[in-house]
Amino acid sequence: MMTGISLAAVINVLLFTFLVMTAIAIVRVRHLFAVAMLSGVFSLLSAGLFVALDAVDVAFTEAAVGAGISTVLMLGTMALTVTREKSTKRSPVLPIFVCLVTGAALVYSTLDMPAFGTAQAPIHEHVAPDYIARTPEEIGVPNIVTGILASYRGYDTLGETTVIFTAAVAVxxxxxxxSRKKQKRTGKE
Amino acid sequence: MILFIAGTAALVVAMLLVLARLYLGPDLYDRVLALNSFGTLTVLLLGYIGFLTERPDFLDIALLYALINFVGTIAVLKFFRYRALGRGLGSQDGPEA
Structure with missing residues (x-):
């Protein structure tokens, strides 16, 4: 079991290293097609990290939205605009400083968090035991997250789905x- | 166990190589191919992580990732060919549009 834990740690560190490498590549590459592909890789890597942390549903969303839809959306934007990033003359010192301060604040805030996977974390002591006890008999779904989303918060989920559907229809x-207007125009010429 | 560790190490090396191709790749299609193979490598790595941490149910997740990767690559390639996602493969006007 000990080797399993340390192996998981090694895999997490490797995935994080890949994430940092991809982020640096995204900043450095000027060709925006490559940036779109690299951001897809970034999403895939973070989805892998989520899976390694047992947050499977978050990982599904990340893989479908980040690696699937948003890559295509970025390519679509590029088809309407330009494919090369303009080089800027501004000094990068202030953005780097802001990034470093924000990152340091985030790392500092993790020091107060409970250890990963501990049962004494506040999130596991509030309403979670109640749901875990009641879901099997009240809903009868093996996955408790699904039980909460589809039954206890059913109206909430219905509202979310309506919002997303409306947005998709509008887009x-x-x-x-x-595109139809453009097609008609090219057809006349 | 040794076999799984060796496989994971090989996968990590392959991912590094694919990342390098994605970064350097002069051609657009090099990069599309690199993205696709990176997705496949992620799927394999998920499977390996599942076996390394003794949770083989990761295989289901890896399968779903493979599906998403496939659909994503099809979408990107279709976009390159037709410059839009709305038109189907049966439409008459080709890539010169």
Whole structure:
């Protein structure tokens, strides 16, 4: 068991190293197609990290949205705009400083967090035991997260789905009319 | 166990190589291919992590990732060919549009 834990730690460190390398590459590359591909890799790596941390549903969302949809959306944006990043003359000192301070604050705040996976964490002592005790008999779904999302918070989930559906319909309507107009114009010429 | 560790190490090296190709890759299709193979390597790595940490149920997740990776690559390639996602493969106008 000890070797399993240390191996998991090694894999986490490797994935984080890949993440940092990808982020540096995203900053350095000027060709935006490559940046879109690299951000897809970034999402895949963070999804792998989420899986390694047992947050499987978050990882699914990250893989589907980050690596799937947003890569295509970025490519679509590039088809409408430019494919090369403009080089800037501004000095990078202030942004680097802000990033370092923010990162240091985030790392400092993790020192107060309970240890990973401990049962004494506040999140495991509030309402979680209640849900864990009641979900099997009240809902009967093996996955407690699904039970909470689809039953205890069913109206909430329905509202979220409605919002997302409306947004998707609006985007499809906007983009669809745009491309049809363009098609008609090229057809006349 | 040794075999799983060796496989993970090989996968990590392969991921490094693919990342380098993604960074350097002169051609667009080099990068698309690199993204696709990086997704495949992630799927394999997830499987290996599952066996290394003695939770083989990671295999289901890895399978779903493989599906997402496939659909994503198809979407990117279709976008390159048609410059839009709305048109299907049966449409008449080709890549010159």
């Amino acid at each position: 499809v309507l906007l983009l669809g009319s745009f």
